Amino acid sequence: MTIDQLIGAGVLAATLRLATPILLAALGGVVSERAGVVNIALEGCMLVGAFFGVVAADQSHSVVVALVAAMAVGAGLAAIHAVAAIHLRSDQIVSGMALNILALGLTSYLDYQFYGTTGTPSDLAGVPDIEIAPLAAVPFVGDVIAHQNAIVWAGLALVVLIQVFLFRTVPGLRLRAVGEHPRAAETVGIAVRQTRYWAVIASGMLAALGGAYLSLSVAHSFTDGMTGGRGFIGLAAMIFGRWTPVGALVASLIFGYGTALSFSLQGASIGDVRVPVQLLSTLPYVLTILAVAGFVGRSRPPAADGIPYETEGHA
Amino acid sequence: MASEPQATPTGPATAPSVRQPTAQWARGPAVPVASVVFALAIGAIFVLLSGHDPIAAYIDLFRGAFGSPYDITETLIQTIPLVLAGLAVAVAFRTGLFNIGAESQLLIGAVAAGAVGARFADLPGFVLFPMVLAAGIGAGAGWAAIAGYLKAARGVNEVITTIMQNYIVVFVMHWLLQNGPMTAPNALGTPASAPIGAGAVLPIIIPNELVPLTRLHAGIFLAIAAVVVFWFLLWRTPLGYELRAVGLGARAAAQAGIDPRTRIVIAMAIAGGFAGLAGMIQVTGVFHRVFDGFSSGYGFDAIAVALLGKNSPIGIALAALLFGAFARGGSIMQANAGVSAQLVSVIEAVVLFVIAAELIVRVLTARRRERKPLEAIA
Amino acid sequence: MIGARPERARTTGATAVGTERVPLLEMRGIRKRFGDLQALDGVDLVVNEGEIHALVGENGAGKTTLMNVLYGLYHPDSGTIRYRERDVRITGPRDAIALGIGMIHQHFMLVPPLTVAENVVLGDERGGPVLDDRAIEERVRGLEERFAIAVEPGARVEDIPLGLQQRVEILKVLYRGSELLIFDEPTAVLTPQEVDELFAIVRTLREEGKTLILITHKLREVMAVTDRITVLRGGRNAGELVTKQTTPAEIARAMVGREMKQLKARATPPRTEVILDVRGLEALSDRGSPALRGIDFEIRSGEILGIAGVGGNGQSELAQCLLGLRKVAAGTIRIGGIDISRDDPKRTRARGVAYVPEDRRIEGLVLAFTVADDFILGKQDRPPYAANGIVLDPAAILKAGGRLAVEYDVRPPNPRAIVANLSGGNQQKVVLGRELSERPKLIVVSQPTRGLDIAATEYVHERLLEQRGQGAAILLVSSELDEIRALSDRIAVMFEGRIVAVLDAASATEERLGLLMAGHTEAAA
Structure with missing residues (x-):
């Protein structure tokens, strides 16, 4: 085991790459849960984003069209969850779970029907990397950030945007009020349901962007179930980051670093003992449980998170 | 029939508040049956859109599941873990807990059973089998009890804990089987453990002459026994009464001297025991070892099984049979009709979705009827 | 949903304070039913401009329901509302706010993690989409000075005591320019000192030309600050009184309707x-x-x-x-x-020790259980309900349930009935039967x-x-x-x-x- 394997530029660059899909899902979770809707369908939104991004890229040969399509389908899936959670007052866990199963079944089904057993086309339009020429020559820093994908930067920009939106704008204030105390929000004339719809739909778009990143920036293909639970790690990052965009970024980076390490330490050993790298991958989940249990800081969700809101008097 | 890990909401992390869906939502089988019919109709639309004949596809699905004695035994083999995992979800539900972790409880039960079965492979069956059984049930119970404890003592929403536990077990298994203590040198194509001892293997219960090549094993008796135990426990013992009381009215139970915190831990442990038994049966009855990708998402399908079966013993058995038939029939349908077996995931998702919307609407309207007048005029 | 949002009818300055009998609000024949319960059965309420009007009655008389109708939180089954001599339809709080009606809820409608100022302006922030904390705090400070209500605008609501939280509620309503302020049981959670301070604020508001409706069942408060009184009993009108010309005894008789x-x-x-x-x-x-x-x-x-x-x-x-x-x-x-x-x-x-808890629906009973099951709550592990403490005996449970249901006059006396479906009185009898029978x-x-x-x-x-x-x-x-x-x-x-x-x-x-x-x-x- 070497220092390079622990904090080399390669590991840090990989950390950013690996953190990005987690971050986008986590941002989706922040927006949705701050408005009071638990959206565990983020995993499914990612998956449809990944798949329909590939389909659109294949059909249109345009990255822009592909990303728009991916986010539109993610928004659509999230909208179904929104109807269930907000209008039908379904159990949000069951509904989200049903949509995850649906997303997995649907994408696998369509993948089989569209592309059979040969896999998705190899000449897909991919999301480009952003080369920062002046930095490329800088040692270390250049290796870490000079060749990152456009969506990595987009994710970082979204952290700032959403942080400002939530805590420095009027619509953000209203969204937080809806998630904390929807009755209070309603009594001052804020449209609770409408706010929640937009928040859930936005969360689906963010997660779908994360999915499209996986298929169009990283893998350049689609395989069944390729999101591999990143939507859930995103939720973990949201919780660990205490329902704030900046916190989610920090958590995503920690989780991404854990995964990057498990790659870089593959086959490494300390003395005679091989490093159990797979156990590093449990880091996000263990940390999240500890955080929620209050052993590592205290993580408290918005007060009305996950509770269907029932308007009075429409009995 | 695979599915993805699910979930994470978070109630206020204070006292162990329990959720409501344990109420007797719908009476009779009308809603579950309607949801399945509706889901099949949605599935048919997908088949149609992809240029196939839905009737033919469903006929293939049915034939694949029940077309021959052999098919029926294969369907039953799929059904067994679904029944047990379904009970694991239902016990928790009845206590007001949402156990998303049946998958990891099943896996850890399988790992424990596989480890004991391989480590003590030379022991005779009458010693080894009870050991393997206890290992599977105990491991599942202990693992699930962690989620119960965190809920009871620290107010941690069990949905979060059990989701996280699902992933933790997956990675721990990777380690155990790829380069950890359970890794067997010359196993299958996928990382796997050494085989368990012959004494722990569940026998095939149908003679080869009757149904050639059948794999149906004695685990089916354990599954049936578990359904009876589930019923007896919940409706014929004080503990079961207490669990149901906690599930339906935790504060009323608390003031009557039934401490919800201990009951939450016990309920999760029982749930984990059922799921661990499922894993143990898959090891001793079907695979005779543990390997990476051991469960095809039984623990997630179990949530649909429990909800579709309304958390009742018979309902769970029937729902598990339905999903078992989907799992078995789906692969035959894919081979014969060229319709992806993933269709059954779509159907399952729609079933869940309909039930989720329906039952909660019912619970809420019932609750509103009950509560509104008092609040309104107070 | 915003119905036709009526223009706020501007009254000329002369009609404000002191002028005789200008009915600001007239509610007529309001009915509202919840399930089997007729919460309001043709209630009238007339409030004059510039007065403090008490709406009194026992628990369950329909006071809060009536005010929730006025504020648009409930939709009446029938009845009319006239405000400033115009018929109005109030379909939601927005309509009420637009008319100039504000409500200080019994359970404060405040968002605890937000600041006082943020809570005050929430929903009507003014000044563009960017949230300027300093500007809104200044605005709230101005409001506080005008009405002599003191509370730190920058403090988080979750950090301040209930008495101050109530002031935030009042500020919220004043900020929206409300002319008619509804106070729902405002003293329920206050200490005596806080009550005195509240009444000082209430009097200031009247001097500023506001009209107030005070929902209460405390006669002392009625006598202390109000001008006129409407008494409700069982969802109907039970008297209209002028405070100066009545006595607590008279009000109490109207409220209770009998000795x-x-x-x-x-x-x-x-x-x-x-x-x-x-x-x-x-x-x-x-x-x-x-x-x-x-x-x-x-x-x-x-x-x-x-x-x-x-x-x-x-x-x-x-x-x-x-x-x-x-x-x-x-x-x-x-x-x-x-x-x-x-x-x-x-x-x-x-x-x-036996216990008849305060909230029988949450603490007293498992509502989804049968009468028989609720009777044995806490005794489930004892004979005769559990033989040896291990196996439940459903027959014994049912038998005991049937006996207690008769003994305690539960109607219907069916041990298999689901408790949630019983009336409140019968539910309480189930609690009594369980708690008193041993x-x-x-x-x-x-x-x-x-x-x-x-x-x-x-x-x-x-x-x-x-x-x-x-x-x-x-x-x-x-x-x-x-x-x-x-x-x-x-x-x-x-x-x-x-x-x-x-x-x-x-x-x-x-x-x-x-x-x-x-x-x-x-x-x-």
Whole structure:
């Protein structure tokens, strides 16, 4: 085991790459849960984003069209969850779970029907990397950030945007009020349901962007179930980051670093003992449980998170 | 029939508040049956859109599941873990807990059973089998009890804990089987453990002459026994009464001297025991070892099984049979009709979705009827 | 949803304060039904501009429902609302706010993690999409100065006491330019000092030309600050009075509609044997602040000790401590000489403690259970319900359920009925049947008749007196002073976590109790 394997530029660059899909899902979770809707369908939104991004890229040969399509389908899936959670007052866990199963079944089904057993086309339009020429020559820093994908930067920009939106704008204030105390929000004339719809739909778009990143920036293909639970790690990052965009970024980076390490330490050993790298991958989940249990800081969700809101008097 | 890990909401992390869906939502089988019919109709639309004949596809699905004695035994083999995992979800539900972790409880039960079965492979069956059984049930119970404890003592929403536990077990298994203590040198194509001892293997219960090549094993008796135990426990013992009381009215139970915190831990442990038994049966009855990708998402399908079966013993058995038939029939349908077996995931998702919307609407309207007048005029 | 948003009819300055009889608001024939319950049955309410109007009635009279209709939170089944001499349709709070109607809710509609200023402006932030904390705090400060209401605009609501939170509610309403302010039970959660401060604010508001509706059932407040009074009883009008020309007794008669039935209560004096002996009891509230600060009292066999006090002065915590539901921080609780202060509910119940909790739907009963199942709650592991404590005997449970249902007059007397489907009175009978059927030594009773009709109330009272006659010690917590005075042998008054006085029922006049409950210990002595 070497220092390079622990904090080399390669590991840090990989950390950013690996953190990005987690971050986008986590941002989706922040927006949705701050408005009071638990959206565990983020995993499914990612998956449809990944798949329909590939389909659109294949059909249109345009990255822009592909990303728009991916986010539109993610928004659509999230909208179904929104109807269930907000209008039908379904159990949000069951509904989200049903949509995850649906997303997995649907994408696998369509993948089989569209592309059979040969896999998705190899000449897909991919999301480009952003080369920062002046930095490329800088040692270390250049290796870490000079060749990152456009969506990595987009994710970082979204952290700032959403942080400002939530805590420095009027619509953000209203969204937080809806998630904390929807009755209070309603009594001052804020449209609770409408706010929640937009928040859930936005969360689906963010997660779908994360999915499209996986298929169009990283893998350049689609395989069944390729999101591999990143939507859930995103939720973990949201919780660990205490329902704030900046916190989610920090958590995503920690989780991404854990995964990057498990790659870089593959086959490494300390003395005679091989490093159990797979156990590093449990880091996000263990940390999240500890955080929620209050052993590592205290993580408290918005007060009305996950509770269907029932308007009075429409009995 | 695979599915993805699910979930994470978070109630206020204070006292162990329990959720409501344990109420007797719908009476009779009308809603579950309607949801399945509706889901099949949605599935048919997908088949149609992809240029196939839905009737033919469903006929293939049915034939694949029940077309021959052999098919029926294969369907039953799929059904067994679904029944047990379904009970694991239902016990928790009845206590007001949402156990998303049946998958990891099943896996850890399988790992424990596989480890004991391989480590003590030379022991005779009458010693080894009870050991393997206890290992599977105990491991599942202990693992699930962690989620119960965190809920009871620290107010941690069990949905979060059990989701996280699902992933933790997956990675721990990777380690155990790829380069950890359970890794067997010359196993299958996928990382796997050494085989368990012959004494722990569940026998095939149908003679080869009757149904050639059948794999149906004695685990089916354990599954049936578990359904009876589930019923007896919940409706014929004080503990079961207490669990149901906690599930339906935790504060009323608390003031009557039934401490919800201990009951939450016990309920999760029982749930984990059922799921661990499922894993143990898959090891001793079907695979005779543990390997990476051991469960095809039984623990997630179990949530649909429990909800579709309304958390009742018979309902769970029937729902598990339905999903078992989907799992078995789906692969035959894919081979014969060229319709992806993933269709059954779509159907399952729609079933869940309909039930989720329906039952909660019912619970809420019932609750509103009950509560509104008092609040309104107070 | 915004209906036709009516222009706010601007009144000319001359019609404001002091001018005679300008009806600002006229509600006519308002009906509202919830399920089987006719909460409002053709109620009228007329409020004149510039007055403080009391809307009084007992619990369940329909006061809050009527105001929720006015504020657009409930939609009436029929009836008309005229505001500033125009017919209006109020389909939601937005409409009400647009008309100039504001509501100070009993349960504050505040978002705890937000600041005072953010809460005040929420929904009507003005000044573009960017949130400028300093600007809104300035605006709120200006408002505070105008109406002489002080609260730090930058403080988080979750960090300030309830009395100040209520001011935030008032500021919210004033910020929206409301002319008609509805106060829903505003003093329920306040300390006496806070009540005085609130009334000072209320009078200032009237001087500023606002019109106020005060929902309350406390006659002292009605007499102290209001101009006119509308009395509701059972969802109907029961009187319109002018405060200066009426007396508390007259209002009370209108509210109750009859004299309280004289209970043939204390035929026998309490016995000498002390059942419950509490010394130096201290406990914390859910929030971790001291809720009980050293409580001493005892109850004898065959004695009812009433606990009077404004809600939130430690009564609930005391009941919970006696049952073992709340941790005792210091002191002892002895039942027949044995200290139970460290016991959990299972053990305290085994010592003969029974409990009729405040909220029967949440704490008293498992609503989804059958009557028979709810009767055995807490006894499920004992014979005859569980043979050997291992296996339940459904037949025995059903039989016992049927017997108790008849004995306690549960209607229908069907042990298989789901408790949720019973009326409130019958639900309470199920609780009584469970709690009283095993000859308890101590019965802790909290708000036993809340929300019940008269017949059920009398039934509950008779059952409690029967237990007294059989030698039980009873601790009765109630917010209904009449109930306490009618049933109790002695009355202890709780104030801020202490028992400030224990009176003989005979000497406990309403006035004396009222003064003690408000913390005026010397004046009442």
